[in-house]
Amino acid sequence: MTDGKKNHDTRAIDCAEAMRQLFDYLDGEVEAAAHEEIHRHLDGCRSCFSRVEFEKALKARVRKAARSRAPDSLKDRLDVLIRGFAVAGEAAARDREPKTRAGKDPRKSRG
Amino acid sequence: MEVTADSGAFFAGQVRGAMDSLYGAALKLTRNAGEAEDLVAEAVGRAWSAFQSLEDRSRFRPWLFRILTNTYIDRYRKRRDSPAMESWDDSGACDDDDGNFSLFERLHQPFLLWWGNPEQEYVNKLLREDINRAIDALPAVFRLAVILIDVEGFAYREAAEALGVPVNTVRSRLKRGRACLQKALWKHAGDIGVTKSATEGASLR
Ligand SMILES: [Zn+2]
Numbered sequence: 001m002t003d004g005k006k007n008h009d010t011r012a013i014d015c016a017e018a019m020r021q022l023f024d025y026l027d028g029e030v031e032a033a034a035h036e037e038i039h040r041h042l043d044g045c046r047s048c049f050s051r052v053e054f055e056k057a058l059k060a061r062v063r064k065a066a067r068s069r070a071p072d073s074l075k076d077r078l079d080v081l082i083r084g085f086a087v088a089g090e091a092a093a094r095d096r097e098p099k100t101r102a103g104k105d106p107r108k109s110r111g
Numbered sequence: 112m113e114v115t116a117d118s119g120a121f122f123a124g125q126v127r128g129a130m131d132s133l134y135g136a137a138l139k140l141t142r143n144a145g146e147a148e149d150l151v152a153e154a155v156g157r158a159w160s161a162f163q164s165l166e167d168r169s170r171f172r173p174w175l176f177r178i179l180t181n182t183y184i185d186r187y188r189k190r191r192d193s194p195a196m197e198s199w200d201d202s203g204a205c206d207d208d209d210g211n212f213s214l215f216e217r218l219h220q221p222f223l224l225w226w227g228n229p230e231q232e233y234v235n236k237l238l239r240e241d242i243n244r245a246i247d248a249l250p251a252v253f254r255l256a257v258i259l260i261d262v263e264g265f266a267y268r269e270a271a272e273a274l275g276v277p278v279n280t281v282r283s284r285l286k287r288g289r290a291c292l293q294k295a296l297w298k299h300a301g302d303i304g305v306t307k308s309a310t311e312g313a314s315l316r
Contacts, residue, residue: 054234057230058293061234066135066246066258073148
């Protein structure tokens with residue numbers, strides 16, 4: 001996969017090394033130094049550059065195609081659930097307060 | 112941590128913010144809209160019950176997805192004998208040449224290059240249904256890795272927490288999931304006319 005160009009930088013990585021880290025690189029999972037090395041390799045290597053561009057485009061396409069939006073029925077259902085939790089949580093908080101101070105105590109609103 | 116009005120608001124805000132992602136993952140796991148809604152609702156209920164045990168609130172998202180995943184597994188175990196039964200491990204049948212299949216290498220062939228940029232053209236022509244059909248056909252553990260990272264944008268560490276496995280397991284599941292997905296898309300390539308000559312000329316195994 002080399003394109004015949006020789007890179008004289010001592011820290012330069014070759015195609016095999018760049019491609020070994022291809023997905024970590026695309027997923028933003030490589031350290032800054034390694035990222036820089038790969039970047040530099042891609043600047044000088046048309047073959048690896050094309051591969052990276054392809055994987056990047058495919059990943060974006062998959063993301064766009066497979067994303068979903070929660071239907072309104074689920075949103076409503078979760079709203080009801082969460083409101084129920086809130087009521088239960090407030091009741092539990094009230095139960096923990098001293099009887100004489102039932103109602104508002106700012107200390108109780110911290111988790 | 113005590114459950115207070117403040118933590119209740121935190122929980123509600125986090126769940127609302129994650130709703131589309133939760134539903135998306137549930138839909139891809141169950142492959143059924145009604146079941147996906149039930150799964151999310153059950154997982155959110157379980158999450159609320161366990162919320163007091165969550166020590167680090169900054170890990171809420173992976174923690175919530177961990178509960179979603181476990182809820183799915185529990186539900187699936189209950190109906191083990193149903194035809195919908197699917198294995199939940201890394202041994203799932205996945206036609207991916209052991210993780211080495213590369214769609215790019217198949218598309219990037221000298222006899223196709225006269226055409227300009229066949230790889231890019233191919234990506235542009237992929238239909239939403241093609242991609243979703245290919246994802247739905249992946250074994251569950253590979254499917255979920257692809258969903259969390261490629262679709263929901265989780266970092267590897269977050270996905271590892273959500274799945275309860277080491278980061279390297281996430282990496283290998285992702286590798287196989289992507290290779291398998293790419294192979295399914297390649298098999299389909301001839302149908303959309305992008306690589307007619309390629310799919311006819313190359314062995315599909
Ligand atoms: Zn290269």
